[in-house]
Amino acid sequence: MKRLCIALLACVAWLLAPSLASAELRVVTTTTDLGYFARTIGGDKVHVDTICQGSQDPHFVQARPSYMVTLSRADLLVFIGLELEVGWLPSLIQGARNPAINPGKPGYFEASSAISAIDIPKGGTDRSRGDIHPFGNPHFWLDPINAKLAAHAIADRMASLDPANAKLFHKNQQDFEARLDRKLKEWTDRMAPFRNTKIVSYHATFNYFHHRFGLDSIGYLEDRPGIPPSPAHLVDLIRQMKEKNVRVIFHESFYDHATSDMVGSRAGAKVLILPTSVGGANGTDTYEKLIDSLVNQFIAAAKQAKK
Amino acid sequence: MRASAIVDPFIRADVSLTGNSESVGFEEAYITTLDLPRVTLRAGRMRAAVGRHNLLHTHAFPFITAPLPWRALMGPEGLTDTGVSAEVLLPMPFFTEVTGQVFQGDWAPLEGSIPDDPLTPVNEAVPDKRRDRDLGYVGHVKTLVDMSAATTVEVGGSYVGGRNGFGGLTTLVAGDLTLKWRPLSAERYTGFDWTTEYAWVNHEGAPSDRKRGGGYTGVRYQFGQQWWVQARGAVLGLPESDSGRTVRGEALGAFVPSEFSAFRLQYALEKPANSSQKPIHEVFLQAIFSVGPHPAHAY
Numbered sequence: 001m002k003r004l005c006i007a008l009l010a011c012v013a014w015l016l017a018p019s020l021a022s023a024e025l026r027v028v029t030t031t032t033d034l035g036y037f038a039r040t041i042g043g044d045k046v047h048v049d050t051i052c053q054g055s056q057d058p059h060f061v062q063a064r065p066s067y068m069v070t071l072s073r074a075d076l077l078v079f080i081g082l083e084l085e086v087g088w089l090p091s092l093i094q095g096a097r098n099p100a101i102n103p104g105k106p107g108y109f110e111a112s113s114a115i116s117a118i119d120i121p122k123g124g125t126d127r128s129r130g131d132i133h134p135f136g137n138p139h140f141w142l143d144p145i146n147a148k149l150a151a152h153a154i155a156d157r158m159a160s161l162d163p164a165n166a167k168l169f170h171k172n173q174q175d176f177e178a179r180l181d182r183k184l185k186e187w188t189d190r191m192a193p194f195r196n197t198k199i200v201s202y203h204a205t206f207n208y209f210h211h212r213f214g215l216d217s218i219g220y221l222e223d224r225p226g227i228p229p230s231p232a233h234l235v236d237l238i239r240q241m242k243e244k245n246v247r248v249i250f251h252e253s254f255y256d257h258a259t260s261d262m263v264g265s266r267a268g269a270k271v272l273i274l275p276t277s278v279g280g281a282n283g284t285d286t287y288e289k290l291i292d293s294l295v296n297q298f299i300a301a302a303k304q305a306k307k
Numbered sequence: 308m309r310a311s312a313i314v315d316p317f318i319r320a321d322v323s324l325t326g327n328s329e330s331v332g333f334e335e336a337y338i339t340t341l342d343l344p345r346v347t348l349r350a351g352r353m354r355a356a357v358g359r360h361n362l363l364h365t366h367a368f369p370f371i372t373a374p375l376p377w378r379a380l381m382g383p384e385g386l387t388d389t390g391v392s393a394e395v396l397l398p399m400p401f402f403t404e405v406t407g408q409v410f411q412g413d414w415a416p417l418e419g420s421i422p423d424d425p426l427t428p429v430n431e432a433v434p435d436k437r438r439d440r441d442l443g444y445v446g447h448v449k450t451l452v453d454m455s456a457a458t459t460v461e462v463g464g465s466y467v468g469g470r471n472g473f474g475g476l477t478t479l480v481a482g483d484l485t486l487k488w489r490p491l492s493a494e495r496y497t498g499f500d501w502t503t504e505y506a507w508v509n510h511e512g513a514p515s516d517r518k519r520g521g522g523y524t525g526v527r528y529q530f531g532q533q534w535w536v537q538a539r540g541a542v543l544g545l546p547e548s549d550s551g552r553t554v555r556g557e558a559l560g561a562f563v564p565s566e567f568s569a570f571r572l573q574y575a576l577e578k579p580a581n582s583s584q585k586p587i588h589e590v591f592l593q594a595i596f597s598v599g600p601h602p603a604h605a606y
Contacts, residue, residue, distance in 0.1 A: 053456070053491055055491060055492045056491045056492065056494065057494060057495055060494050060495050061494070062487075062489055062494065062606055063603065063604060063605060063606045064451075064453065064459060064606055065402035065404075065451045065461075065606055066401060066402050066451065066452075066453045066459070068396065068402060069396070069399070069400070069401065069402050072345070072396055072398075086603065087566070087603060087604055088603055088604060089603065090603035091603040091604065091605055091606070094339075094341070094347070095396070096396075097343065097344060097345050097346060097347055097396050098344065099342045099343065099344055102316075102341060102342060104316060226565060226566070227564070227565055228532055228533065253492070254492055254493070254494075254495075255495075256493070256496055256532075
């Protein structure tokens with residue numbers, strides 16, 4: 001009986017262990033961009049793990065059980081939301097068996113709750129229109145103003161979970177915001193001569209970037225999200241690109257670029273194979289460098305097109 | 308047909324129906340706890356945690372038919388029953404889960420006769436010496452290690468035990484090994500997985516030899532956003548018993564227009580244990596579709 005009691009006490013202690021194990025706030029983010037915000041805000045007071053790598057398609061991640069292990073130790077889960085991760089994150093949360101990050105708990109934070117979504121579909125949202133996001137376009141982080149809003153909201157959530165470091169989190173977030181404000185002025189000035197430039201994209205990933213810097217997106221290579229483009233749609237798109245003098249294609253680095261290359265060569269447009277997240281290409285290990293990379297590559301292509 | 312919904316902050320309910328033109332029944336209907344640390348508890352009618360294949364719903368089978376040894380050793384419906392289950396995630400640096408389950412045990416292997424077992428003597432009478440208190444017990448351990456950013460290896464072991472219709476103990480042990488490869492930068496376009504499972508069962512008290520073993524090994528390769536090819540070989544009678552060995556090979560091609568639909572064509576060749584019987588050739592065509600909210604995929 002004594003042994004049984006000891007064994008039971010050991011089990012209870014082990015079940016309680018995760019909440020007592022670490023004084024450091026453990027944050028898990030789905031994407032590297034959110035991971036960068038959390039690290040920037042938390043400094044050495046938080047431990048941040050990221051599920052997706054920067055070069056990965058965040059719609060389409062394998063729900064590896066090893067991610068469940070990471071999530072099982074988390075105090076805070078930060079994810080994009082707007083159904084970007086709907087195909088894999090629920091399985092991971094369920095498998096993590098960590099009540100702290102269940103929906104409705106303070107440790108469950110949807111970053112898109114801090115921004116106003118664009119591209120909310122009008123009319124019906126059935127799947128004849130492809131794999132659409134009924135609550136709006138989830139790729140909000142490519143607008144630096146949304147990055148500021150998300151970082152602010154993440155700082156608030158981290159502060160509420162770790163009040164002892166709240167001042168530091170808010171100071172770091174304000175410093176980041178000031179850096180982004182300076183960079184945003186630079187990006188806006190550099191992009192100003194190219195406002196209203198017509199472009200096309202493979203998928204709707206860059207819409208917030210286009211929206212922020214006034215680029216005019218006339219269409220997508222994917223006629224329906226998540227479904228490979230049909231030949232008839234591509235023929236029509238190439239015709240429109242020629243008519244409207246579209247000279248730049250935004251292509252996400254994780255999609256096969258054979259189709260974009262073909263469309264680019266027939267329409268006389270340059271295909272920009274672009275990172276969509278921090279770490280998605282060499283030299284994009286910070287958010288500022290990621291947006292620098294998009295701005296630099298677009299401006300180079302747009303200047304070439306004008307010649 | 309499947310439905311899943313959160314009941315309240317503490318419980319989720321899952322129901323799946325299966326049937327044919329004449330009848331519809333519950334394949335599974337269970338509740339799952341959501342808010343307990345480290346452990347998931349389930350209660351209701353559910354699939355037993357035996358290896359990998361037995362946990363799959365029909366629509367998620369990698370091939371149109373279940374593996375031959377699984378049909379023969381666990382019954383055509385697999386091991387599904389009413390019971391309770393506890394799945395514990397161990398605090399290890401890599402994923403390790405231990406599952407314990409107790410079922411009513413109304414299973415073909417415990418009842419002593421399996422219609423799909425080509426090695427079972429025909430017309431062998433099976434007494435019903437099982438009592439109401441004779442339950443079925445399942446234990447399962449699974450571990451998964453990331454070998455690289457693209458490759459994982461999963462290893463599992465399972466045990467099933469219970470009193471059978473002959474009055475003796477039926478014991479089933481199974482092991483599984485799976486290798487998965489999916490390059491992170493092209494997860495949508497290419498991938499490979501290789502699964503091998505083996506199970507061995509002994510029915511104590513049966514009038515004829517009922518020690519049986521069988522296994523399969525199958526590979527799947529995705530070579531485009533919408534295309535898969537697959538092959539699987541299976542053996543029932545491994546090690547070979549007095550009643551011989553049945554061998555089956557299967558090949559499958561799949562066109563997957565989107566995450567929500569698939570069309571699959573499968574060819575199978577089966578060489579019966581009795582050499583006087585002719586080999587069996589089978590061709591299957593299957594359409595799978597899902598409607599409703601986007602489901603989260605299991606790994």
